[in-house]
Structure formats: C-alpha cells, structure tokens
Amino acid sequence: MTNTPEDDVLTDELAQISARYRMTATETSPEWLDNAVLRSATAQVRPSGFVQRLSSWVRPIAFATTAGLCLALILEFGQVSGIGDSTATGDYADSAADALSSAVEASGRRLQDLNRTADSIKPSNSARYCTERQSADANDWWRCIEELQSAGRTTSAQAELDLLKSRFPEFEPPE
Amino acid sequence: MLTRKFRVSIVATSTPIVPSNRLSRPATVAYSRSMQVPPEDSALMLQYKDGDIAAFETLYRRHNAPLYRYLLRLCLNRDSAEDVFQDTWGKIINARQSYRPTAGFRTFLFRVAHNCFIDYLRRNKRHIAPAAMDPDQLASDSESPELGAEKSLARARLNEALKSLPLEQRDVFLLHEESGLSIEHIAYVTDVNRETAKSRLRYAVKKLRAALSDPAEDLA
Numbered sequence: 244m245t246n247t248p249e250d251d252v253l254t255d256e257l258a259q260i261s262a263r264y265r266m267t268a269t270e271t272s273p274e275w276l277d278n279a280v281l282r283s284a285t286a287q288v289r290p291s292g293f294v295q296r297l298s299s300w301v302r303p304i305a306f307a308t309t310a311g312l313c314l315a316l317i318l319e320f321g322q323v324s325g326i327g328d329s330t331a332t333g334d335y336a337d338s339a340a341d342a343l344s345s346a347v348e349a350s351g352r353r354l355q356d357l358n359r360t361a362d363s364i365k366p367s368n369s370a371r372y373c374t375e376r377q378s379a380d381a382n383d384w385w386r387c388i389e390e391l392q393s394a395g396r397t398t399s400a401q402a403e404l405d406l407l408k409s410r411f412p413e414f415e416p417p418e
Numbered sequence: 419m420l421t422r423k424f425r426v427s428i429v430a431t432s433t434p435i436v437p438s439n440r441l442s443r444p445a446t447v448a449y450s451r452s453m454q455v456p457p458e459d460s461a462l463m464l465q466y467k468d469g470d471i472a473a474f475e476t477l478y479r480r481h482n483a484p485l486y487r488y489l490l491r492l493c494l495n496r497d498s499a500e501d502v503f504q505d506t507w508g509k510i511i512n513a514r515q516s517y518r519p520t521a522g523f524r525t526f527l528f529r530v531a532h533n534c535f536i537d538y539l540r541r542n543k544r545h546i547a548p549a550a551m552d553p554d555q556l557a558s559d560s561e562s563p564e565l566g567a568e569k570s571l572a573r574a575r576l577n578e579a580l581k582s583l584p585l586e587q588r589d590v591f592l593l594h595e596e597s598g599l600s601i602e603h604i605a606y607v608t609d610v611n612r613e614t615a616k617s618r619l620r621y622a623v624k625k626l627r628a629a630l631s632d633p634a635e636d637l638a
Contacts, residue, residue: 249620256623257594263630264595267573272486276500277478280507284466284474287511 372399381407381414459523467514478507481524485531488596491580492535492589502538506531528597529607532589579629587622590615 371378373387384407391400407414457465457473459480465473485506489499509530580588586608593604605615 253616253620253623256627257619260623260626260630261595263572264576267569267576268487268491268595269569270487270490271483272503273500276486276503277482279504280478280482280511281471281475283508284478284511285471287514288466288469288471 371403372396373403378403378406378410381411384411385414385416460519463514463517463523464519467517474511477523481527484596484598485527488528488592489531489535491577491592492585493538494581498538502531502534505534505538509534522603524597525599525603525607528593528599532593532607575630576626579626582629583622583625587618587625590618591622591626594619 372391373384377383377387384403388400388403388407391397391403404416457476459477462473462477466477486499486503489502489506490496493499493502506527510527580591583591589608590604593599593607594601597604597607599607601616601619602612604619605612608615610618
C-alpha cells in the first residue's frame with residue numbers, strides 16, 4: 244500500500260505536532276499509584292497469609308485421605324474374602340484362590356462326612372421292625388422281613404435285610 | 419532442480435523494515451547491538467502468568483508513563499485518569515491466567531484502557547467536566563524553574579488545544595502519540611475501520627495545528 248500525497252502531508256504535519264507534544268508531555272504516574280498497582284499484581288500471585296497457610300495443608304490432607312481410603316478398601320476386601328491373617332503377605336490374588344480351593348475341599352469333606360453319616364445311620368433298637376428274638380435266627384429274621392414286604396413296608400424290610408446280611412453274611416435268602 | 423526463475427535472493431537488513439504507509443514517529447529509544455535484547459512484552463506477561471512478579475514490574479515500568487499520559491489527556495481530569503489507570507491495570511492483572519499472546523501487548527493494553535475509559539463515561543452518564551489541569555502541578559522536579567515556566571506555558575497551550583478537540587479525535591491523536599501504534603492498530607483499539615481512524619487523526623492534526631500556530635510561540 245503506497246502513500247497518497249494527502250498521507251505525506253499528514254505525516255509532515257503530524258511530525259511537527261508530535262515534536263511539540265513530546266516536549267510538553269513528560270508526566271509520569273505518581274508513586275502511590277505505581278505501588279498500588281504493583282501490590283495488586285503481587286497479591287494476585289501470592290495469596291494472603293490465611294489462604295497460603297490453608298493451601299499449604301491441602302496436599303498433605305489429600306494424600307492422607309487417599310491413603311486412608313485405600314487402607315479401608317483393603318481391609319474391607321480382606322473381610323469379604325475371609326483371607327484373615329494371610330493378608331499379611333500382601334498377595335491378595337493368591338490368597339483368594341487358596342481360599343476358594345480350601346472352601347471347595349471343605350465342602351467335599353463335609354459331603355463325605357454326610358455320606359458316611361448317612362451310611363452309618365442304623366436304625367436304633369427302638370426303630371427296629373423285627374424283634375431281637377427274630378433276629379437271633381436268620382430264617383426267623385427272613386420271615387419277619389417277608390412280612391414287612393408283604394405289608395408294603397419295603398423300606399423297613401430293606402433296612403432289616405441289610406442288617407441281616409451284615410450279621411449273617413453267608414445267609415442266602417430263599418427264592 | 420530449481421530453474422532460474424525460482425532463484426531467491428536473501429537481503430539482510432540491519433535496520434527494521436517499517437512499512438511506508440505507517441504514520442509513525444522516530445523511535446525514542448535506541449540501543450546498540452552489543453546490548454542484550456530486552457524481553458518482549460508478551461514474554462514478560464507470560465512470565466508473570468507463571469508467577470514472576472519481577473517480569474510484571476518490568477512490563478509495568480515500560481508502559482505506565484505512556485498509559486498515564488494517554489488517560490490524563492483523554493479524561494482531562496487527574497482523579498478520573500488515575501481511577502481509569504488503576505482499573506486498566508487491574509483488568510490486565512486479572513487476565514493473567516487467560517492471557518494469550520495473539521496480539522501485541524501494547525495493543526492489548528491500550529484497548530483495555532480505551533474500554534475502561536468508555537465504561538467510566540457510561541458509569542458517570544455524562545462526561546466529567548474537565549477540571550483545568552494546572553500546568554504547575556505537571557512540572558517535572560528535574561526541570562529548572564525557567565525551563566519549567568516555558569514548558570508549562572507550552573503545555574498549557576497544548577492542553578487547551580487538545581481540550582478543544584472532539585473526544586474521538588483526541589483519542590486517536592493521543593493513541594498515536596503515546597502508544598506508538600499504527601493506524602491499523604489504533605482503528606482496532608477504537609473499534610472503527612482504518613479510514614475512519616485516519617480521518618479522525620487528520621482532523622485532529624489540522625485543528626491542533628490551527629490552535630498552536632503562532633509565530634511568536636514557535637518553539638522549534
């Protein structure tokens with residue numbers, strides 16, 4: 244963009260006016276005003292004493308709160324999985340797997356116990372269907388069992404039969 | 419492979435290239451090449467953004483006097499000028515965190531000052547009656563009494579001439595003198611187009627020349 248003649252005239256006139264202006268315009272801002280502005284600038288960067296003290300505590304408090312929350316979560320997880328003292332090692336994944344396998348083993352053992360208990364459950368004397376006199380002899384005992392079967396008491400008959408076989412293993416029921 | 423028509427020549431210049439259409443005045447500060455290049459205004463403002471108060475003080479010392487003189491002669495009232503001056507720097511300080519060096523700092527500073535002055539006018543509903551600025555109050559302490567008296571007289575005449583200008587013309591003239599901005603940037607500061615700003619400056623210069631033209635008072 245090139246200057247027009249009008250621009251050149253303006254430039255010359257402006258230069259003369261500017262020279263007179265520069266000779267007279269020598270004021271500067273008063274000191275109190277400078278201090279006020281600089282104080283304001285400093286306050287913007289450095290907060291007040293109370294705010295500064297408060298802000299200096301924020302980071303340690305935040306760290307402590309985070310650590311406390313983590314510890315609470317760890318303890319909570321420990322109680323839920325039943326790890327107990329094994330958590331002292333810190334290997335929570337392995338402890339959880341161990342806890343699961345031991346729980347399965349315990350369940351299996353419990354089932355076996357229940358089976359053994361079920362197997363070992365014998366009708367007590369008070370629950371006997373054939374008398375002691377009848378069970379003294381295998382043939383008499385068999386006749387009692389047949390009576391139970393003919394009466395439709397097949398469970399009782401089977402129980403008596405099992406006892407008969409255990410006491411008289413060589414006995415062969417007649418056809 | 420470059421052909422001859424794409425030959426490029428690099429010209430090194432030792433002086434800054436100033437656009438020919440820029441209505442500028444000679445630089446008032448000259449420094450030799452051996453001096454360390456002072457940090458740019460934007461760099462200082464970014465340092466202040468990072469918490470460097472010394473950087474802000476450097477920036478402030480660099481611009482406080484021109485800004486003060488601009489507002490002093492714009493407001494035509496010392497108290498008003500000081501209020502607007504403090505408002506301006508307050509806004510600059512508050513904008514510390516959001517500052518982006520997209521435009522020159524001087525342009526930014528004077529635009530904020532101009533807007534603060536406009537807000538001040540609107541708050542007061544009417545332009546504050548310009549209290550006569552006593553030239554003696556403005557005299558520098560370092561000046562000799564004789565020179566001070568002569569300068570006071572010249573200052574008084576210039577102030578009266580400036581007071582007679584319409585606000586928009588005075589604004590543009592003072593921006594040209596104190597900020598050193600180009601017409602384009604002055605137009606941006608005053609929120610008008612380039613031709614309007616140039617026209618205002620032209621009328622201001624014409625009126626000032628007429629008001630100050632007196633062969634007996636020629637200080638050249």
